[in-house]
Structures are given as C-alpha cells and as structure tokens.
Amino acid sequence: MDFGIGYFPTHDGLGPGEVARLVEEHGFESLLFAEHTHIPASRESPYPSGGELPRKYAHTYDLFVALTAAAVATSRLRIGSGVCLVIERDPILTAKEVASIDHLSGGRLEFGVGAGWNREEMANHGTDPRTRMRLLRERVEAMRAIWTEDEASYAGEFVRFDRIWSWPKPAQRPHPPILVGGDGPTVLDRVLAFGDAWLPNYAGRTTLERAAELRARAERPIRFEVLSAPADPSALEALEAAGCRRACHWVPSGNRATVEAALEVWERAVARFTGEA
Numbered sequence: 001m002d003f004g005i006g007y008f009p010t011h012d013g014l015g016p017g018e019v020a021r022l023v024e025e026h027g028f029e030s031l032l033f034a035e036h037t038h039i040p041a042s043r044e045s046p047y048p049s050g051g052e053l054p055r056k057y058a059h060t061y062d063l064f065v066a067l068t069a070a071a072v073a074t075s076r077l078r079i080g081s082g083v084c085l086v087i088e089r090d091p092i093l094t095a096k097e098v099a100s101i102d103h104l105s106g107g108r109l110e111f112g113v114g115a116g117w118n119r120e121e122m123a124n125h126g127t128d129p130r131t132r133m134r135l136l137r138e139r140v141e142a143m144r145a146i147w148t149e150d151e152a153s154y155a156g157e158f159v160r161f162d163r164i165w166s167w168p169k170p171a172q173r174p175h176p177p178i179l180v181g182g183d184g185p186t187v188l189d190r191v192l193a194f195g196d197a198w199l200p201n202y203a204g205r206t207t208l209e210r211a212a213e214l215r216a217r218a219e220r221p222i223r224f225e226v227l228s229a230p231a232d233p234s235a236l237e238a239l240e241a242a243g244c245r246r247a248c249h250w251v252p253s254g255n256r257a258t259v260e261a262a263l264e265v266w267e268r269a270v271a272r273f274t275g276e277a
Contacts (some may be wrong), residue, residue: 002242003270004030004229004248005263006082008056013253020070022256026263030078031070031226032112032248035063035085048117048187051141054252062102062188064097080110082227082248083181086139087115087126087132089105090164091159095143104109107171109181112180112199113140125276133190134158140178140194160202179225183207197223197245202230208242215243231269 005023009016016033023031039058047053058069060066063081070079079101086094102109115136116122119129127135138156151163170176180187180195183203191198191214196204198214200202200207211224226239229247239247249269271277 001032001236001244002029003266004028004032004078005264005266006032006034006248007105007259008059008253009036009061010059010253012058012059014256015069016026016066017069017073019259020079022071022263024071024074024077026267028077028263028266030080030084030246030248031078033063033066033070034060034081034082036060036116036118036121037062038121040118040124042120044120049204052227055151058094059253060146064135065099067101067109068104070109070141071101071108072193075106076108078110079105080176080179081112083112083114083116084121085116086113087122087135088125088260091137091139092146092161092164094139095146095220096166098143098176099166099168099214102170102176103168103170105171106154106216107134107176109170109176110179111176112179120272126164126229131158133186137190137194144175144194176225183225190215191222195222197225199227201227201228202226202235202239202247208238210240211244231265233273236269258265 007030020031022137051144063084089123090190098111103137115132122129122132135158138159142154142159146153146166154161177196179199180191181199185202223245224243225246226244227248229249231249249266251259
C-alpha cells in the first residue's frame with residue numbers, strides 16, 4: 001500500500017510547490033489537491049461534515065495552476081486532484097490541462113473526478129444539480145476520447161462536438177488514472193462505468209464493506225484508494241486487508257511548521273503500521 005497526502009492549496013498557506021517538495025522529501029508517494037472554484041456566499045448547501053464550512057474552501061488556488069507548481073517542484077511525486085469538479089469545467093479545456101500537466105510531469109498525474117456537494121456552486125457554472133451525474137459521465141467520456149483519439153468527437157445529451165485535434169496527448173497510456181471520488185449511494189455505478197479506481201473519504205467499516213461490493217461487481221481491474229485515512233495503524237491494517245492500494249491523509253493548510261508537523265504525525269503512523277517505528 002502506498003501513502004499520500006491530501007491538501008487544500010490556499011493562497012495564504014504554504015505554496016503548492018513548497019508543499020509538494022516537502023511531501024516528496026518525506027518519502028510519500030503522492031499529493032492530491034482539493035478543488036473549489038468558489039463558494040457561494042448564500043451557504044444554502046450544508047457542509048457534509050457538519051458545522052461551519054472551513055475557511056480554506058473559499059481560498060484555494062486554481063487546481064491546475066497548483067498542480068503545475070507541484071509538478072515543477074518535484075521529480076518523483078505522483079500529483080493529482082482529490083476531486084476535480086468536472087461538472088464545473090469545460091471538457092475540452094480540462095482535457096487539454098490534464099494532458100499538458102501529465103506530459104510536462106513525465107506521466108505523474110492522477111485525475112480524481114467528482115460532482116461535488118455544493119449545489120449553488122455548480123448552478124453558478126450553469127449545471128443543473130439534478131442531472132449532474134449524467135453530465136459528469138459524459139464529460140469524462142469526452143475527455144477520454146480527446147486523450148486517446150487523434151481526431152476526437154463526442155455526441156451525448158450534454159456534451160457534443162464534431163471532429164477535433166488536440167495535442168499534447170498524455171504521457172500515460174491510454175490516459176492518467178481516473179479516480180472516481182464520492183461516497184453517495186450510486187458512486188460504485190460511476191466507478192464501474194468510467195473509473196480506474198474508487199477514491200472515497202474513509203468512513204471506517206462502511207467504506208470497507210463497499211470496497212468488497214466493488215470487487216464483487218467489477219469485471220475488470222479497479223483499484224480501491226482512500227482520502228482522509230486517519231493516522232492510526234489499526235485503520236491502515238484494515239485498509240490493507242480490504243485491498244486498498246493508496247491511503248492519503250489530509251494535512252492542514254498553513255505555514256511550513258504547521259504542514260511539516262502534520263506530515264510527521266502521518267509519517268509516524270505509517271512507520272508503526274509498517275513496523276519501522
């Protein structure tokens with residue numbers, strides 16, 4: 001099992017390039033960034049974790065700008081999106097950004113995708129929350145066509161374009177891994193339809209049981225990975241037993257001392273799990 005970090009790259013915290021360099025120096029395998037284009041001030045959609053929405057949600061850099069900084073600052077680290085909110089992005093532009101970063105990084109991009117939870121946020125991008133899952137699937141399928149075909153086209157309910165040329169193609173073949181985020185009741189359907197991996201937030205036994213369901217339903221290799229793994233060796237043992245390939249742990253946005261202290265907590269938990277402590 002590999003070990004990674006999740007991070008909200010905020011403009012008032014340690015920069016994404018500096019965080020990436022630090023994560024690589026600590027020997028972790030990957031770094032996944034969160035994305036929100038904005039947060040509607042109405043705050044009608046409740047925060048899924050309950051309570052007040054953390055300030056960092058409204059203060060992140062653009063996802064692909066942050067990923068570019070992380071790619072330039074490192075040489076081995078896998079970099080990616082915890083969840084890229086594809087339903088808020090043009091698929092042709094997003095396909096170009098994904099392919100460009102993967103090409104420039106030498107094939108180190110992980111592409112986590114999802115629909116998100118903030119209905120006002122997606123509505124501000126012209127997305128109807130009621131049809132967001134169908135839109136997500138079409139945009140991912142359209143991007144896959146752009147990455148893998150010299151002359152791509154797509155005709156769906158929401159996404160439609162005639163023959164186009166778009167280079168560079170991703171360095172990874174056929175394309176960067178598509179990690180489908182989410183914990184909702186139909187998420188496994190989406191993983192099976194267009195994902196290379198399921199990337200949920202870790203919710204203990206429920207997550208482990210659904211990972212077993214995914215294995216039972218899958219007719220092709222699909223990885224199981226998690227965000228928000230706790231710094232707890234017993235939880236890591238349970239994840240490994242469930243076939244988890246990568247466990248990522250969120251660290252707080254902040255200055256270097258704050259980030260490094262959180263990395264060291266995760267590092268100690270991993271060392272106890274692996275027997276190196």
